[in-house]
Amino acid sequence: MANPSSTSGIHMANGFDPADGGTLDPAAAALLHRRDSVLGPSYRLFYREPIAAESARGVWIHGVDGRDYLDAYNNVPAIGHSHPAVTAAVTAQLSKLNTHTRYLTEPIIRYSERLLAKFPAELNRVTYACTGSEAIDLAIRTARSQTGKQGLIISEHAYHGTTVAAAGISPSLGPNNPLGEHVVTIPSIDTARTPADQVATRLVESVEKAILTLEESGAGVAAVILDSIFSSDGVQTSPSGFLADVVAAVHRAGGLYIADEVQPGFGRTGTWWGFQHHGITPDLVVLGKPMGNGLPISAVVGSESVQEAFGSRVRYFNTFGGNPVSIAAASAVLDVIEEDGLVEHASQIGDKLLEGLKDIASRYEPVIDVRGRGLFLAMEFGANDETCTADPALAARVVNAMRDEGILISASGPAAAALKIRPPMPFSAENSDFLLETLDRVIEREVRSA
Structure with a gap:
């Protein structure tokens, strides 16, 4: 029987595939093995190295690896985890x-x-x-x-x-x-x-x-x-x-x-x-x-x-x-x-993030578009020419590098070439600064190494 987590016949944006060669934390690897023994084969996991979550509070997820991850992706806990x-x-x-x-x-x-x-x-x-x-x-x-x-x-x-x-x-x-x-x-x-x-x-x-x-x-x-x-x-x-x-x-x-x-x-x-x-x-x-x-x-x-x-x-x-x-x-x-005035807060912090993303985009040719409303934003990668050919590989590298830096985002779009940034609504100005500073550093590194 196929290992569910290694089923790679159907591509999912930001999906886990053990064939990619990621190294899992031992506790996460043990959970993955147990999961594959009991859950149905249609399930998928995120990231080259999946997050094994132990707890969450506000805009932070705590992993079994002892690390805290800034959640800039999960919209379902709209007012923050474990409110x-x-x-x-x-x-x-x-x-x-x-x-x-x-x-x-x-x-x-x-x-x-x-x-x-x-x-x-x-x-x-x-x-x-x-x-x-x-x-x-x-x-x-x-x-x-x-x-x-x-x-x-x-x-x-x-x-x-x-x-x-x-x-x-x-x-x-x-x-x-x-x-x-x-x-x-x-x-x-x-x-x-x-x-x-x-x-x-x-x-x-x-x-x-x-x-x-x-x-x-x-x-x-x-x-x-x-x-x-x-x-x-x-x-x-x-x-x-x-x-x-x-x-x-x-x-x-x-x-x-x-x-x-x-x-x-x-x-x-x-x-x-x-x-x-x-x-x-x-x-x-x-x-x-x-x-x-x-x-x-x-x-x-x-x-x-x-x-x-x-x-x-x-x-x-x-x-x-x-x-x-x-x-x-x-x-x-x-x-x-x-x-807590979260509708107005989403507008204000969203504007801050959008301006920050545009500033980052102005410095890197592979960023072909930045867009968003409130706390729902995207940054798209592609060729900086008349074709604007999508670059999902760069988007995937950035998503996984951000995960390694302790920030969770994902990718979206028909080619999965657009970063999807969608945090819980209490996301603060300080959280935004951390995200933007880290994203700037990650994109510079991934563009330089390409």
Whole structure:
């Protein structure tokens, strides 16, 4: 039987492959051996030398090797690892009541009122699940029921989840992951190589071609589903508003716009929701694990009218979707974001990081683009000529060198040539300085040695 960790037939950005020759810490090597003896072969690990984590607090992960690693990658612990407010809220609720939504409980109503107040007024209903994948699945069912159509439009390197329906709209899972029926892809946005004044035009042209394909097939357009930060497509953020014409085109075709806010949501981009940077209101919004700082909770938010057809015909029941314990975690997350001003903080520290990344880029020819919003940023490597040919090898070297220096980031995009920097939201100015100084030193070393 194949060693799961050595399965290298499917490339994953920043994925571990023992054939690369990395030397593991003895404690990590022992864990890896035990892991490969019991876990399924579809699992993958990060980094040339995987991190064996023992504990985490705030923006730091402590390894079994005794080292502390600055976490500049994990968005799920949105308000920081092991946050005491979440621990206290979950512990108190778990000792009191944990049941399903077929009983009346007050916390889910109170939380829903607070959550919906963060959205445009027309988005006035929320349905809970446990994972982002389940919420994506529910959003697809809702859109198809509401429109009476089947077709879905996605970006060609999207990631939306792991259920049959969600994996079927997640081409970034690899070439052996089949897309679902009536799913059409559009080219990934490429702001590193596309003039800013052409981004929206090219995107809407691609969407209109996809609409035509679906209409000619008889499927029609149920929805376009886009991650509001285009994380798997390399973090595509500019210019503001480039999605507006796409949404208008889909609406003309009778379809809906589903905003996947699992990664950009809850203030990470310097606004509560990523779609706000485009000046649009989605028909449906999908939320995921960052809303509970990692506890199993997700949701679909939309208007009552958009959800009417599905809700009137189908009983949706997710046994522990929106259970009181997960709701307690989500409530604590909202408390911390509001009380600590983390939306504004993400904007301010994100601006600092963006300016720092641009300063670094100005000194190294292989850096062809820097982009980001709030605490979700990318630095892309490629040839400094008219081709701008992607350089995933340099990106991989930088990611692994940063890991060796004690800072965790990753890579993204169709060619995995863009660094992905996405820390927990309490990331401080001092953390930012450490990241920027280390990245500058690492890039200088890797460029010089190439």
